[in-house]
Amino acid sequence: MGDREVDQQLVERAQSGDKHAFGLLVSKYQRRLGRLINRFVRNAAEAEDLTQEAFIKAYRALPAFRGDSAFYTWLYRIGINTAKNHLLAHGRRAPTSTSFDAEEAENFEDASLLHEVATPENELMSKQVVAVVNASLQQLPDDLRTALTLREIEGLSYEEIASVMNCPIGTVRSRIFRAREVVATNLRPLLGTSENNRW
Amino acid sequence: MKQEISALMDGELFEDEAEVLLGKLKRQPDGSRDWATYHLIGDVLRQPEHIRCGFTESFHRRLQAEPTILAPRQHKPQRVKHYALSAVASVMALALVAWLSMQIGNEPAVQMANIQQKNAVRPAAYQVNDYLMAHQEFSPSADVQGAATFIHTVAAKQ
Numbered sequence: 244m245g246d247r248e249v250d251q252q253l254v255e256r257a258q259s260g261d262k263h264a265f266g267l268l269v270s271k272y273q274r275r276l277g278r279l280i281n282r283f284v285r286n287a288a289e290a291e292d293l294t295q296e297a298f299i300k301a302y303r304a305l306p307a308f309r310g311d312s313a314f315y316t317w318l319y320r321i322g323i324n325t326a327k328n329h330l331l332a333h334g335r336r337a338p339t340s341t342s343f344d345a346e347e348a349e350n351f352e353d354a355s356l357l358h359e360v361a362t363p364e365n366e367l368m369s370k371q372v373v374a375v376v377n378a379s380l381q382q383l384p385d386d387l388r389t390a391l392t393l394r395e396i397e398g399l400s401y402e403e404i405a406s407v408m409n410c411p412i413g414t415v416r417s418r419i420f421r422a423r424e425v426v427a428t429n430l431r432p433l434l435g436t437s438e439n440n441r442w
Numbered sequence: 443m444k445q446e447i448s449a450l451m452d453g454e455l456f457e458d459e460a461e462v463l464l465g466k467l468k469r470q471p472d473g474s475r476d477w478a479t480y481h482l483i484g485d486v487l488r489q490p491e492h493i494r495c496g497f498t499e500s501f502h503r504r505l506q507a508e509p510t511i512l513a514p515r516q517h518k519p520q521r522v523k524h525y526a527l528s529a530v531a532s533v534m535a536l537a538l539v540a541w542l543s544m545q546i547g548n549e550p551a552v553q554m555a556n557i558q559q560k561n562a563v564r565p566a567a568y569q570v571n572d573y574l575m576a577h578q579e580f581s582p583s584a585d586v587q588g589a590a591t592f593i594h595t596v597a598a599k600q
């Protein structure tokens with residue numbers, strides 16, 4: 244069962260009235276969609292509002308989603324349209340007219356724009372989160388760090404990682420989980436424990 | 443459950459396992475927080491410069507204000523319907539071909555049988571035999587037959 248099938252299961256649950264399932268999709272894609280929209284509007288506060296708006300539009304349009312394309316492709320299309328309509332309504336132009344697609348926007352590196360307009364509080368919080376994750380990663384044993392890096396940065400499957408690390412798939416699964424859990428344990432005091440946490 | 447969440451977000455669970463786990467996640471908020479935290483870790487590792495905070499809390503309030511969607515699942519039933527229609531169409535097509543082939547195979551045989559029956563009864567009985575009898579002496583074997591008749595006649599006189 245691949246990533247797309249997981250999304251499809253969550254979508255079907257949301258279509259059956261499970262808002263929590265849609266919340267899991269939001270947790271998964273909020274930063275990627277926010278990065279995409281920020282590429283259009285070049286303003287972090289606006290991008291965050293538009294990201295929320297895009298998710299709400301997606302939620303309302305869920306009955307029309309039939310799974311012909313991947314959920315994230317559909318979501319990104321909604322995000323792009325939301326951003327373009329926002330720019331049009333305010334008499335502003337999109338970065339490029341027609342050739343701007345989701346993949347192009349997602350891969351575009353424009354970090355400085357985001358940091359310039361972020362609030363000091365958010366900026367500090369973001370830096371702390373990044374620092375904790377990086378420090379935790381460096382403290383991990385080699386096998387755990389390698390497994391997590393191959394998965395998250397290189398995007399390898401468990402089978403591919405097992406081949407690279409010359410170990411069973413079950414061991415890969417265990418190493419990735421343990422690595423995540425060590426980093427998450429260090430992050431939790433920073434993130435808070437309320438049900439509607441900030442992340 | 444945490445290890446299962448980790449595997450689920452990597453797309454490494456079987457469908458039935460995922461279904462069970464998603465049901466558990468709905469009932470247990472801790473699981474949802476782990477899901478969110480693990481995704482945050484992945485995003486930090488991939489794009490550390492794009493991490494922002496304050497999103498989920500405010501969005502959660504907006505989402506709760508939305509009316510709950512109750513739409514029938516469209517993807518799988520459509521696929522099942524599609525397969526069912528294809529299967530029915532295939533069976534119908536097969537039945538049509540079989541029926542046509544039976545029609546084509548039987549009809550000429552019946553017709554030919556009728557024709558043969560008519561030809562066999564009438565000409566053989568009334569036409570062909572009379573014709574052959576009338577022209578017997580002109581047939582290739584007329585000499586023998588004629589001689590036989592003559593011999594028989596002479597023998598009868600003696």
